[in-house]
Structures are given as C-alpha cells and as structure tokens.
Amino acid sequence: MIFLLVVAAIFALLGAVHGYLWRRLVRDTTSPGSGARRTGTVLAVVLPLLTVGALVAPRAGAPFRLQQLFAWPGYLWLALVLYLTLALLAGEVVRVVWLRAVRVRETVPEPVREQIREPEPVPAGADAGGDAGADAGAGGDTAVASAPPAPAPAAPSRRLFVARSVAVGASAAAAATVGYGTYSVLSGPRLKRVTVPLAKLPRAAHGFRVAVVSDIHLGPVLGRAHTRRIVDTVNRANPDLIAIVGDLVDGSVADLGPAAEPLRALTARHGAYFVTGNHEYFSGAQQWVDQVRELGVHPLENARVELSGFDLAGVNDISGENYADGPDYDRALGDRDPARASVLLAHQPVMIHEAVRHGVDLQLSGHTHGGQLWPGNLVAAAANPTVAGLDRYGDTQLYVSRGAGAWGPPVRVGAPPDVTIVQLASRQA
Template sequence: MIFVLVITAIFALIGGVHWYLWRRLVRDTTTPGSGTRRTGTALAVLLPLLILGAFVVPRTGAPFPLQQLFAWPGYLWLALVLYLTLALLVGEVVRAVWLRVPPRAAVAAEPAEEPEAEASPAPEALAPEGPRDGEGSPSPGPSSAPSRRLFVARSVAVGASAAAAATVGYGTYSVLSGPRVKRVTVPLARLPRAAHGYRIAVVSDIHLGPILGRAHTRRVVEAVNRTSPDLIAIVGDLVDGSVADLGPAAEPLRTLSARHGAYFVTGNHEYFSGVEEWVDHVRELGVHPLRNARVELPGFDLAGVNDISGENHADGPDYARALGDRDPARASVLLAHQPVMIHEAVRHGVGLQLSGHTHGGQLWPGNLIAAAANPTVAGLDRYGDTQLYVTRGAGAWGPPVRVGAPPDVTVVQLASRDA
C-alpha cells in the first residue's frame, strides 16, 4: 500500500511539474490552434513518458540496449526539468515586476503640467498601431506585433530555457570529462612515523549503468593511477545493473595499480544489482572485497563493512566481525559506504572512516536534501575521536549531470603525529 502511494505521489509530481512547464513554455507563448502550440502540447505529454521509461525499463529485465535507449533522453530531460522549473520560478518574479512597470509610451503621454487632470486614455489609444491603408487610417484586424504580455512570456521562456540548457550542458560535461583529483591530509592517531605520508585513493559511486560504461571506467582508472597511490579504496555503488550487462564496462578496473592493492566494500546499489555476482566479479578483476573483514597493513588496520541496506538481504554490516579482537594500539581506517555509519565507527574506536553515497548532492539544490539525511555531505569532519571523510563520488546516478558537486577521486594522505 505504501509503495502504491509513493508511486502515485511521484506520478502526480511529474505530471504537475510538466503541466506548469506547458503553461509557461507553450500556452503563454503561442497562439491557440497554432502548429507550435500543438507540437508543444504533444511534447508535454510524451517527455514525461521518457522519464518514467528511464526509471521503469531497467527494472523489467528489458534488454540492455533498450535500457540505454530510454536512459539517455529520459534522464537528461529529468535534469532539464529541474532547472527549467527553477529558472521559471525565478521568472515569475521577473514577470510580475515587468508587467507592473508602465510602458514608456504611456508614461510619456501623461501630461506633465496638469497631473490632477489625469484622464483615462481611450482603449484605442493603448492599442498597438497596425498597418495603415492608403488614406492613413488604421487597417482593421489585430496587430502583427505581439502584445506586451506575450513579449514578456516569450522573453522569460527563452531566458529560462537558455539558462537550464547551459546548466545541464555544463553539468554533463563535468561528468563525462572524468573525475577531478582532490588531495587531503588527515592526521591519524597511533599512526607510526614509518607510515607518515601513506596515500589512499578513495573512489566511490562510479555507477556504471546504461549511461556510464566502459569509457567512464577507463577515465576513473586513469585518474586514480595518475596519483600513484599506496592503496585504492572503492567505497561502494560501483554499478547499476547486472554482471551480464555491465561486466565489460567494469573490465578496466583490472588495470588499477597501487603498492598495496585495491579494496572494495558494497554500497546500497550493489544490493539492487546482484551483490553476490558482483563481489565475485570484482574479485576476478583483482580488487579485494572486504565483507565485514579486516586486513593488517604496514602502520594501520584496514577494515570494511557491508552497506546497511544489506540488512534487508541478511548481509548487513558486522562491526564486531570487522573490528573485534584487533590491537587497539594500532591505527585504524574503516571503509563504509554511507556516512551515517559513522556512529558505529565511533563506538568501535575507529580512527578514520572513508565513505561516499551522497554525491555531494549531485544536482544543486540536492545538497540541501543530502545534508538532511547525512551527517556529512562532503569533505572531512570529526565525530568524537573519529574522523570522517566523504568523497563526492566519481560518477552520477540517474542524470549524467552534476551541478555544484563535481565528481572527484580523493587522495587521502595519512599523517603521523610523531612525524
């Protein structure tokens, strides 16, 4: 019942937003019965179906090419809808102010010497001047020039459309050009001097799927390998789809290079995509899964826990198994997909937790929503004696677009307090 209500609410929201866009972009800017209005109305009906198709088709087990066919236009239109709506809402203010300012001609026509004798102009005086016949009198019929209200509506629509298209275009380029490399130094309690300067390349939320494929994996791998890290940590949400469909897209992970190897923990999306198959496949690619497990590295313990969404699959995080019986005198780093897992990390005396999941909000103002659901959206933070670093992720979920939250690979350099 709850699922039905949620789906109904989503459909209603999509329908309501498109009705608003139709009013401002089609009805207010075209004439009744025109071909432009008919075309715009048809698009207002068809484009929401692309969004629904992008969401629904992958969940029906449809062939992968069909998923790709819906994903690209559906998700890009979804991003455009967001910024078109925001731009048009700003345009409502512009529209209201613009229409309240009297036209120049009307201001100039007001008598300057006798303001008290203001008389209402005749209706014909305010009408736009049409073409004249041979005797100099106005020709009958409506003027060919658009009315002031129509001019304002068209100006706002054009401005909003240009702003939205430019924003989505830049955000798409940000994703498809590959992640940026960030560097952050983190002092870590109990880290020996010999491990001072140890570098961990943190990668999260690559989200291989119908849109981001093998070429994107290659860009991420190249960005990571250029940093020459000591260790690579992939902290979840690697894929959005099955091994059968996305195995070739993940193949470049085989070329990841680090002195102490690459490690992987599950994110929530692995549990939508066949977690057991992906864990096995990642291992075949030379990446070591840490499923509620720990390894001892020179200078510190590296532990990893399953994502909390695994609890619905009898595969949730087990902190006692990952962190129990370890030497508390050694420094510790925990890989955990979601930042909300920090509270358990604090209780288990972890020195540093590395997470992803939030995408930094991905699409502004999504950062405000992410901040309401996560203790830290992006960057380095401290909770008691435990530090938390959250990467914005190297890919994108849904629209291949990022605005205000560019993708990144972060090199976390550990610092010893004894150095």
C-alpha cells in the first residue's frame, strides 16, 4: 500500500511539473490553434510517456530491445525536465523584472518622455504675472497637478517577447547542461587517487593500491562499450587489487551477459573482487554472482580472504535481507585476527555503523553516485552518512566512490564518474 502511494505521489509530481512546462514553453509562447501549439502539446504528452516506459519496461519484463527503445529518449527527457524546471523557475524572476520595466515605460506618455529628454526653452520676457494673466484670459482656471496614471499591463506583443525569450534561454541552458552531463558519462570515468593511512598496516604492505569501481549500471543505455572504457581505465592504473563494490547491472544475465564480458580482461596482481549492490537484487543476484565468477572476478559473499598485510572482507548488500541473503558481519569478520588491518567491501555507506562495531579499519563503498544530478547531492546527503570521498567514523575510515556509470539518465552534473585508486599507507613506513 505504501509503495502504491509513493508511486502515485511520483506520478502526480511528474504531472504537475509537465503541466508547468507546457504552460511556460507552449501556451505562453504560441498562438491558440497554431501548429506550433499543437506540436508542443503532443510532445508534452508523448515525452513523459516515454519516460514512464523507460522506468516501467525493465520491471515489467519487457523485451530488452523494447527497453532500449524507451530508455534513451525517456531517460534523457527526464534529465531535461529537471534542468528545464530549474531554469524556468529562475526565469520567473527575470520575467517579473522585465515585465515590470515594460509596464513602467508604457505608463509614461510619449510626449512626456520627449519633454524629459529635451525640455522646451522658456520664451524671453515671460514672467509669472504674464503667465497668470494668460491663465486668467483662458478662463481663470487654476492649474492642478494630475497624478501619474496607474501602471498598465504590458502589451501582448511585449509579453509574448518576454515569454519566448525566457523559454529559449531556459531551453538552451537545460540542453547544454544535459549535453555536457551525457558527454561526462559516455567519455568514461576519471581516474582519482587517494591515500589512506592504516595504523595496523605493516611496512611490507605500504603503497598497496586498490582500484575501487562502483555503480557501473550496465543496462539498456550503458552496455559493452561502457564496460570496455572502465576496464581500460582500471588496467592503465595497474592496481594491485580491484574491488567492484556493487550495482554492476540493471538487468538479467540473459540480456546483459555480453555487456559484462569485457570484465574478463581486468588485470591485477592480487585479482578482482565483487560484492552485491541493491540493484543486483532487482536483477537476479545469485545469477550475477555466478556470472562474475565465470568472468574471473571473485565474489565475496559475506566472506574474507587473507592477503599479505591485511584482511579483505566483503558483505552482501542490505537489500539482500528481503531475499534471505543479507549481510553477515560475523561470518565475514567474526573469527579474524584483530591485530591485522582490515578492509571491508560494502556497497552502501550506511553499512559503516556495523563496520565500526566490528573493528574494521577501512570500508570501501559506492551507491550514492555523488548525487549524480545536481542538486541530487542534497538528497543523497539526507540518506547517507557520506556522499563522496574519504571520511572517518571513530577508528574506521570510509571511502565512497561516485561510481563509474549512471542510473537512469546517462547524465552526470556536478558529480563526474570515477574509478579511484586507494593507496594504503603504513604508519610504520
């Protein structure tokens, strides 16, 4: 019931936003009955339906080709809606100021404006008495200063010009923002580097480099080419170990197995490891665990491996609790030697609190995308202890990657995709 209410609220919000966009972009800028208005109205109905199709098709089990057909236009329109709305809301201020300036100008009659610009010279010999006499000769009327006329509404042509100018400006700003954000995703993740000192790390493990990869989100939009870009970025860094910390896919092995195939080319001296994210549980988690193992990536299902210098552990995502497959910290960490440094792979930053209780030295996470689409970072901050970067909770450090892909719109604004090389440092070095 709660789920249905949330869905209803989301669709109501989308409907209200599209009503506002239609009013500002179509009704206010076109003539009634014109072809432009009819076209705009049709688009105002079709485009949100494509977005709904992109969101619903994967959950409804639609054929993958149909999912792809909806995904590109539907998700890109969703990103455009966000920035069109923000730009038009900013344009409301421009609209008010501009129209007010027009009204003030139109309340001053043209002859008065001419007098203001070029006052008439006073005739020679004229004086107050003469003026008075002239006034008396004209009938003795007394001159009374009249109040300025009330501001009149701006002329329709002026209002139309302002509406079209704001609409064009907002559309250009939104299109440029989404275009840049799409390029940011499709050009591949940036390589970041961060050094994390660990008190228990022995001198022999000083400088050990872990490539943190999260939130690739292979699906109807991002496919095999995107995986290859990520693999190339990781391999160029030549890490000692690769950690894929969840949300690898948005779809089934049957649909996305070929897209994940380039992961087979990942190379690192100590191998590549994987833990589930929440999206794996929407896509068949166990099938994907088996698939990544077949690709040469080692799943850590509430498990631990002892490496030279530290313990590497991984826990299932908390979403797995709905499938009797949730995180088990005791199984992953319970019997380890507490004198050894420990690094935990856990998809969601909120899992840091359990990591602290179990004496973990460093947790590596993803999930937030850094907000992905500004101002989404504000929403992400409300739901996660850390949105991106390195943070400390007691004796445990947490590093959160912004992720290498994108969910939904293949667009990132203010949160570029990244692969992070986390270099472990020994305080004994």
